[in-house]
Amino acid sequence: MSTSTIPAEAAVGRRVAFSHINDPKRTEGVITHVAGPDIKVRLDGQRSNLHLRADYEGLRYLAEIVPVSVLPMGRFQPSTQHAGIDYEYDGVLVVEFDEGDMAAITSDRAKAEGAVATYLREQAGIDDETTVRDELAELQLQWVVFEWQPEGAECDWLMNPAAADDDESLQVYYLPVA
Numbered sequence: 001m002s003t004s005t006i007p008a009e010a011a012v013g014r015r016v017a018f019s020h021i022n023d024p025k026r027t028e029g030v031i032t033h034v035a036g037p038d039i040k041v042r043l044d045g046q047r048s049n050l051h052l053r054a055d056y057e058g059l060r061y062l063a064e065i066v067p068v069s070v071l072p073m074g075r076f077q078p079s080t081q082h083a084g085i086d087y088e089y090d091g092v093l094v095v096e097f098d099e100g101d102m103a104a105i106t107s108d109r110a111k112a113e114g115a116v117a118t119y120l121r122e123q124a125g126i127d128d129e130t131t132v133r134d135e136l137a138e139l140q141l142q143w144v145v146f147e148w149q150p151e152g153a154e155c156d157w158l159m160n161p162a163a164a165d166d167d168e169s170l171q172v173y174y175l176p177v178a
Contacts, residue, residue, distance in 0.1 A: 006037050009061035010054040013068050016041055017060040018050065026060070032068050047071055047083070047148075047156045071151055075168045078105060078146045083156050087123065089115040095159070096123070102175040103159060104139070112139055112173035139173040 012034055017026040018041060029043035029050075040049035041059070052059060078085050078093055087094045092115035093105040102119070104112035113136045120126045120135060145162040149155060162169035 006034070006054045007061065010034050010039055011065060013065045015062040015064040015066060017062060018043060018052075019058040021058050028062070030066060030068055042068075045083075048151055071148070073148050073150070075145050075147050076157070077170070078157075087119055089118045094119045097159075098155075100177045103144070103172040104175075105170065105172050107141070107171035109139070109141070109173060116173070116175060135175060135178070138178070139175050142172055142174045143169045144172050144174075145169050 010031065012031055014031045015028060016031060017028050019026045027043050029041045029046075031039050032042050032049055033040040034054070037054050039052055039054045041052055042049050076082070078095075080086065080088050080093065085093055085095055087096075090111065091106075092108075092111050094102060094115050095105070096102045096119070102116060104115045106112050106115070116139065117132050117136060120132050126132055126135075143162045143164045143166070144159050145166065145168050146157055146159055148157050159172070
């Protein structure tokens with residue numbers, strides 16, 4: 001296929017199947033933008049686009065054309081369905097941020113300690129109970145909100161400080177980086 005020709009199938013809303021050239025696993029998505037020989041594809045369950053050539057070898061155009069959904073913005077209540085919120089212990093969500101700080105999403109200190117201790121043992125590989133206890137002693141109760149970031153931002157969402165009287169705020173036990 002000529003690099004100057006865009007396939008007729010390359011249209012906003014077209015469903016596609018994407019795979020990396022060295023990985024045959026296909027993930028479906030939708031074309032969100034077409035500009036010359038370049039397209040943007042948002043894979044299902046993702047908030048950011050892949051920037052691809054319309055004739056990329058690992059791209060298969062599917063028959064279905066759908067409306068491109070608008071990404072949610074603003075505040076949200078976190079769950080394990082959201083990217084980056086992968087761990088839940090006894091009903092308490094635990095998030096580890098890029099810098100190594102953490103948050104247990106609960107207002108109950110005992111539940112937060114149990115969830116963070118389990119996370120430290122199972123995910124961080126900390127076997128020394130003294131270290132676990134020392135970490136738990138650093139937990140700080142905070143009011144926060146979770147907010148979606150625009151497409152293309154460094155991360156999908158942020159946890160930001162909030163006031164206790166903010167209707168959308170919730171309490172977390174925050175563990176700063178030591």
